[in-house]
Amino acid sequence: MIRIGVDLGGTGIKTGAVDEKGNILSKVSRPTRPQRHYDEVIADIAGTARDAAREAGCDWDGIGGVGVGIPGVEDASTGIVPLCANLYWRDVPLRGRLGELLGKEVHVGNDATVAALAEHVAGASRGTENSVLVTLGTGVGTGVILNGKPFSGSHGVATELGHCVIRIDGELCTCGNRGCWERYASATALIREAKNRLLSEDGAVYRAVGGDPEALNAKIVLDCAKSGDPGALALFKEYAYWIALGLANIVSTYDPEIILLGGGVSAAGDFLLRAIQSPYEKAIFFKAMPYAPIGLAALGNDAGIIGAAML
Amino acid sequence: MIRIGVDLGGTGIKTGAVDEKGNILSKVSRPTRPQRHYDEVIADIAGTARDAAREAGCDWDGIGGVGVGIPGVEDASTGIVPLCANLYWRDVPLRGRLGELLGKEVHVGNDATVAALAEHVAGASRGTENSVLVTLGTGVGTGVILNGKPFSGSHGVATELGHCVIRIDGELCTCGNRGCWERYASATALIREAKNRLLSEDGAVYRAVGGDPEALNAKIVLDCAKSGDPGALALFKEYAYWIALGLANIVSTYDPEIILLGGGVSAAGDFLLRAIQSPYEKAIFFKAMPYAPIGLAALGNDAGIIGAAML
Secondary structure: OOOEEEEEEOOOOEEEEEEOOOOOEEEEEEEOOOOOOOOHHHHHHHHHHHHHHOOEEEEEEHHHEEEEEOOOOOEOOOOOOEHHHHHEEEEOEEEEEHHHHHHOOEEEEEEHHHHHHHHHHOOOOOOOOEEEEEEEOOOEEEEEEEEEEEOOOOOOOOOOOHHOOEEOOOOOOOOOOOOEOOOHHOOHHHHHHHHOOOOOOOHHHHHOOOOOOOHHHHHHHHHHHHOOOHHHHHHHHHHHHHHHHHHHHHHHHOOEEEEEOOHHHHHHHHHHHHHHHHHHHHHHHOOOOOOOOOEEEEOOOHHHHHHHHHH | OOOEEEEEEEEEEEEEEEEOOOOEEEEEEEEOOOOOOOHHHHHHHHHHHHHHHHHOOOOHHOOOOOEEOOOOOOOOOOEEEEEEEEHOOOOOOHHHHHHHHHHEEEEEEHHHHHHHHHHHHHHHOOOOEEEEEEOOOOOEEEEEOOOEEEEEOOOOOOOHHHEEEOOOOOEEOOOEEOOOOOHHOOOOOOOOHHHHOOOOOOOOHHHHOOOOHHOOOOHHHHHHHHOOOOOHHHOOOOHHHHHHHHHHHHHHHHOOOOOEOOOOOHHHHHHHHHHHHHHHHHHOOOOOOOOOOOOOOOOOOHHHHHHHHHO
């Protein structure tokens, strides 16, 4: 049965019709313009859903259901989204309103959880029952599949590994706490440290950005490390170590069959995996037992639509 | 139906017959003497099991099954205990051997998980589906119940929160890594910091131990803090903060309905809970959503027998 998946972000509403195997049959998008009243955003979501069905050649009555991935969490007991900073949302009854507009059952999930579900159904963790997807981007998102189902805890707030403290009294985080893993494993962290360490030297990073800190991005640092620049390489190794410690923490909490890396930083591919492997193995607590291999996510930006349709 | 629960530690084998509600009907114990061959230890476990059934007035044929909590993990796919340092065990087929000796189905679980299960069935987390028990003792043990069942991950190595890194490059841990939560939240950590900070002063702790570092224990530090000694109180507050950060990490990973504290340090009771509450609330990521209250475990040392019987 064909279902509709919606990847709702602060910038865009990306919607698709998805078949049972996770193939996207159509894609429709509209800008979110989140400063509007949420009713207008929800009306646009409904519009993209009907458009996506039509473009896939499906009668609306034949659509099996609708799922929405949001950059936040829903209170599953009420169907209310209590807070979603990127959308300027507070106490929004997304599930109910969208359900009324579409005459379908609507499911809402966290965007990282939804992406993990997509990888589980149609991506790199297919065939496993327990998996974790870690997206290394501006922040660090984590989605967890347990027993083949998205895990979100008792109140929907589980699996925020990016905001687990990994350095007591460490770097100040956007969440107000200090030392969150996100402050060490995100692209933002790599850029911060590159600004701190690499711009005063006459190394490859300095030359790549023409001495302009604002021109720095994660790809430049990763490329300079790949090309063998000693400063960039030393930073990259430390960054990989910080990622690895958090991945070992994931083994010590969820013990999944596989851990996948996604997000912008994961574009570094095998270069990243190789740098992570050794500190990851060293940090594993139960070395006498099997533990999760680290792999790369397969679905990229489509994971949001596919996973939402699978909710 | 009556079942047998075995709490197997490095010092003693403690075994009981337990009814369905978690009441202990009889208790039998023998020294473990772990330097012996494991076959002798397993034979003694079998002996205590039959003795416990007899003392409870149960015919052995009427016993529903046998559970054993161990200070380690079993490879559930093989029934082998690959490594158990406190017992000097390596690759021990506990489940199979004990099953042969007793003619009953045997289940093996990690001791922290078993204690969490006991609290779930007959203790302070009764009535919840998702709970975490944290035992603050020489180390930090954690047991997790998800959907009413013990959670141990894909390979049995999940829920080792005590060995999650909470301070990158922090204190060296017995596991070989640095900065594990156990190094900040255990009684051992409190004693270490008291030795570092409180013995050079002429404060209450110094007087309580007569200036002898070897006389220090967690209870002395906690009692001095309770009595208002400024140095002990300052250390205790920092210690409570370290505990609180790890508890907030538990919310961000498992999002349980309740978190329970057990182990020796939890004897400080409300004094400890009050000190933890404020930094715990501050460290919660999703403050707009409900999150787990912190409570005290109820079953004490009996949890090992009760939970093992419930495996």
